[in-house]
Amino acid sequence: METVQEGATTLAEPKKTTMVSGSVALLEGLIAEGTETIFGYPGGAIMPIYDAIYDYKEKLSHILVRHEQCAAHAAQGFARASGKVGVVFATSGPGATNLITGLADAQIDSTPLVCITGQVFATLLGTDAFQETDVINISAPVTKWNYQVTDASEIPAALAKAFYIARSGRPGPVLIDITKNAQIQLFEYEGYTPCNHIRSYRPKPIVRNEYIEEAAALINSAKKPFILFGQGVILGAAEQEFKAFVEKSGIPAAWTILGAGAIPTDHPLNVGMLGMHGNYGPNVQTNSCDVMIAVGMRFDDRVTGRLDKYAKQAKVIHLDIDPAEIDKNVKADIPVWGDCKETLPLLTSLITERTHDSWLAEFKAFEKIEEEQLIRKELEPQSGELTMGEVINQLNILTKGEAIIVSDVGQHQMVACRYGKLNTSRLSVTSGGLGTMGFGLPAAIGAKFGAPDRTVIAVIGDGGFQMTLQELGTIMQFGVDVKILILNNQFLGMVRQWQELFNEKRYSFVDITSPDFVKLAESYYIAGKKVTERENLISSLEEMLNQPGSFLLEVMVAKENNVFPMVPQGSSVSEIRLK
Amino acid sequence: MTMSDSKDIELANAKQEFTITVYTENQIGILNRIAIIFSRRKINIESLNVSPSEIEHIHRFNILITETEEVVRKLARQIEKQVEVLKVYANTNDDIIWQELALYKVPTDVVAEKVFVERLLRENGARVVVIRKDYTVFETTGHRSETDKLIEVLQPYGLIEFVRSARVAIIKDSEGFNSKLREFERREPGQEVIENEFLDKEKNVFTM
Numbered sequence: 036m037e038t039v040q041e042g043a044t045t046l047a048e049p050k051k052t053t054m055v056s057g058s059v060a061l062l063e064g065l066i067a068e069g070t071e072t073i074f075g076y077p078g079g080a081i082m083p084i085y086d087a088i089y090d091y092k093e094k095l096s097h098i099l100v101r102h103e104q105c106a107a108h109a110a111q112g113f114a115r116a117s118g119k120v121g122v123v124f125a126t127s128g129p130g131a132t133n134l135i136t137g138l139a140d141a142q143i144d145s146t147p148l149v150c151i152t153g154q155v156f157a158t159l160l161g162t163d164a165f166q167e168t169d170v171i172n173i174s175a176p177v178t179k180w181n182y183q184v185t186d187a188s189e190i191p192a193a194l195a196k197a198f199y200i201a202r203s204g205r206p207g208p209v210l211i212d213i214t215k216n217a218q219i220q221l222f223e224y225e226g227y228t229p230c231n232h233i234r235s236y237r238p239k240p241i242v243r244n245e246y247i248e249e250a251a252a253l254i255n256s257a258k259k260p261f262i263l264f265g266q267g268v269i270l271g272a273a274e275q276e277f278k279a280f281v282e283k284s285g286i287p288a289a290w291t292i293l294g295a296g297a298i299p300t301d302h303p304l305n306v307g308m309l310g311m312h313g314n315y316g317p318n319v320q321t322n323s324c325d326v327m328i329a330v331g332m333r334f335d336d337r338v339t340g341r342l343d344k345y346a347k348q349a350k351v352i353h354l355d356i357d358p359a360e361i362d363k364n365v366k367a368d369i370p371v372w373g374d375c376k377e378t379l380p381l382l383t384s385l386i387t388e389r390t391h392d393s394w395l396a397e398f399k400a401f402e403k404i405e406e407e408q409l410i411r412k413e414l415e416p417q418s419g420e421l422t423m424g425e426v427i428n429q430l431n432i433l434t435k436g437e438a439i440i441v442s443d444v445g446q447h448q449m450v451a452c453r454y455g456k457l458n459t460s461r462l463s464v465t466s467g468g469l470g471t472m473g474f475g476l477p478a479a480i481g482a483k484f485g486a487p488d489r490t491v492i493a494v495i496g497d498g499g500f501q502m503t504l505q506e507l508g509t510i511m512q513f514g515v516d517v518k519i520l521i522l523n524n525q526f527l528g529m530v531r532q533w534q535e536l537f538n539e540k541r542y543s544f545v546d547i548t549s550p551d552f553v554k555l556a557e558s559y560y561i562a563g564k565k566v567t568e569r570e571n572l573i574s575s576l577e578e579m580l581n582q583p584g585s586f587l588l589e590v591m592v593a594k595e596n597n598v599f600p601m602v603p604q605g606s607s608v609s610e611i612r613l614k
Numbered sequence: 615m616t617m618s619d620s621k622d623i624e625l626a627n628a629k630q631e632f633t634i635t636v637y638t639e640n641q642i643g644i645l646n647r648i649a650i651i652f653s654r655r656k657i658n659i660e661s662l663n664v665s666p667s668e669i670e671h672i673h674r675f676n677i678l679i680t681e682t683e684e685v686v687r688k689l690a691r692q693i694e695k696q697v698e699v700l701k702v703y704a705n706t707n708d709d710i711i712w713q714e715l716a717l718y719k720v721p722t723d724v725v726a727e728k729v730f731v732e733r734l735l736r737e738n739g740a741r742v743v744v745i746r747k748d749y750t751v752f753e754t755t756g757h758r759s760e761t762d763k764l765i766e767v768l769q770p771y772g773l774i775e776f777v778r779s780a781r782v783a784i785i786k787d788s789e790g791f792n793s794k795l796r797e798f799e800r801r802e803p804g805q806e807v808i809e810n811e812f813l814d815k816e817k818n819v820f821t822m
């Protein structure tokens with residue numbers, strides 16, 4: 036993070052004062068912050084900015100999405116794949132309200148975004164003017180910070196603050212609402228100065244050595260220690276520091292859905308995924324470990340299950356950059372405040388190098404049970420209908436864990452995250468906290484811009500695809516090389532699963548029909564194919580991956596398959612069901 | 615668990631009045647950002663006072679709620695997370711001296727005729743703010759029960775209007791909020807920096 040700012044500082048050579056419009060100042064500021072790609076959609080109240088960007092086509096590439104929600108999701112995909120701030124433009128009123136789902140998603144998943152919305156003229160504020168909406172108040176609960184600019188001279192400082200807040204500390208989305216008069220207004224522009232301090236804002240707490248020492252002592256004396264890691268490791272760019280900590284301590288480590296890939300999925304100490312559809316061992320062992328070390332994760336209810344039966348026997352060490360997360364859901368015996376990029380090395384230096392062979396063997400034993408009773412028939416079924424698991428398994432074999440897997444929300448998401456092979460960080464992009472159906476396709480578009488050298492595969496259900504399929508237009512127009520893998524079970528599968536298990540199979544509005552997806556893709560000039568038979572699966576996946584440019588592959592999978600293991604809502608994690 | 619441990623837990627789980635003091639930048643929108651932290655959790659704000667603090671550009675909120683200490687702790691951290699919030703403190707009634715100001719409007723003729731004004735003022739620590747031909751305005755400050763008592767007294771004499779301010783509170787501890795912070799938020803990160811390193815150096819730091 037620091038390096039980004041230093042980089043930005045060099046760009047901010049003080050210029051001679053010139054008269055520029057607010058719009059030009061905005062674009063200059065974006066360039067100074069290193070922005071190259073903007074996801075957006077024009078409209079009346081943001082027209083001056085769009086007029087200005089007409090002359091900036093060389094420096095700023097603008098991707099015209101087909102719905103503002105998708106501009107936000109694309110920017111999220113971009114940010115998650117690249118580690119940079121995603122930038123969004125939208126107009127006032129409906130353009131701004133369309134962003135809200137994306138903002139909420141980014142807020143709960145700590146994704147750095149800077150969204151610029153146009154607003155009616157300052158003189159019209161509060162008059163119910165055409166396309167006036169109170170976006171500052173509507174977005175307050177779903178932004179880390181927001182600010183309304185009514186005078187052009189505020190733009191450079193507001194933008195600098197926005198970038199600083201979005202990416203520092205616990206990252207998050209920021210919205211700047213700019214009235215039309217401020218976009219047009221000419222003012223004396225003195226150049227762009229990045230922000231690196233706000234007096235009322237402390238992005239990271241100061242590290243307290245006493246807690247590091249206490250934590251190390253507890254880890255050193257632990258018999259059954261267990262590490263839980265989340266996206267904090269990735270957001271803090273602390274993958275190396277984390278790996279060093281895990282390897283020196285010899286402690287088995289399990290991940291939350293957003294922590295996936297912070298260490299490679301096949302690292303010997305990576306024991307799998309936590310939570311409702313996580314792995315058997317990590318869930319059961321949560322209730323038998325003696326020391327729990329939570330790193331950059333927030334004990335979401337999908338991870339903890341029933342809280343009063345969650346790890347009650349364990350002493351909890353919680354490393355987090357956000358003080359509000361400590362003790363929020365699970366009480367920490369030792370709170371290790373701070374950025375884990377700083378705290379992990381301090382901790383690593385104080386712990387003794389150890390192995391935990393018999394404890395690790397317990398995890399392996401659970402893994403074996405899960406493997407035999409469940410994973411094998413999901414990943415390598417010999418007969419019957421195609422399963423989602425085998426599609427992901429074949430994909431792993433072909434991509435060798437080097438592709439970015441963007442998933443939508445539902446059964447296919449759980450399967451993609453459980454089984455997706457990830458060799459490095461930032462290869463899994465999914466909507467974790469909000470569970471936003473329709474996230475997958477636009478986020479994959481953004482991810483491709485964020486990591487152009489990676490193969491990007493969007494794994495999407497037949498339901499979720501129909502929520503944002505208009506983005507095929509964006510893929511077509513900008514030639515975005517995204518592989519779309521629809522796992523079609525002809526149901527809103529995850530809801531159907533709950534209705535089967537908890538509502539006596541009373542299938543209430545989960546039956547969903549689909550258009551001919553391949554023809555649909557074809558009408559957008561996107562190549563496509565539909566697979567129904569096992570014998571064609573591998574060759575079709577190969578065709579998809581070998582296709583230069585985008586490709587849509589629809590795989591017809593079992594209609595009524597369930598995702599297991601499962602911790603039923605209201606149950607303890609150790610009551611996880613294998614069937 | 616020892617006896618005193620279990621008593622502590624009981625106390626922490628019992629609802630009581632907390633006065634939350636928040637120092638913020640004087641920025642449009644911060645009132646809403648703070649208010650929604652309460653409303654989102656369906657917690658009622660019983661009294662709210664916002665006014666400029668002793669330091670220029672810094673505002674002070676006094677928020678009164680009835681909640682458990684655990685909830686208040688979590689709320690305080692959520693409030694402090696807001697970019698424009700400098701610092702949050704939470705105190706029980708034992709920690710603070712607080713006052714509410716109340717004004718009472720009554721018909722002058724009735725009061726002049728029927729009330730021993732002097733005694734009434736003395737007994738209730740009230741004073742007269744305005745006397746007009748048609749009405750008289752009394753003022754008193756005190757705790758809720760005290761200001762309530764004068765309503766009762768004046769009601770029979772045709773109370774025309776009554777208004778009460780929000781609670782304003784000041785910490786009992788002679789060192790004020792600085793040391794209170796250390797105690798209440800024992801486990802807070804880096805309290806060393808808190809005492810608002812930049813509070814009176816506004817010119818030297820980044821502002822909008």
Ligand SMILES: Cc1ncc(C[n+]2csc(CCOP(=O)(O)OP(=O)(O)O)c2C)c(N)n1
Pocket residue numbers: 443444445446447448470471472473495496497498499500522524526527528529530
């Ligand atoms: C925007 C939105 N609406 C509703 C839901 C509730 N929901 C969660 S999963 C799911 C079913 C998803 O079906 P599909 O996309 O076909 O994927 P599958 O579960 O079948 O893999 C639904 C409706 C949601 N998460 N997001």
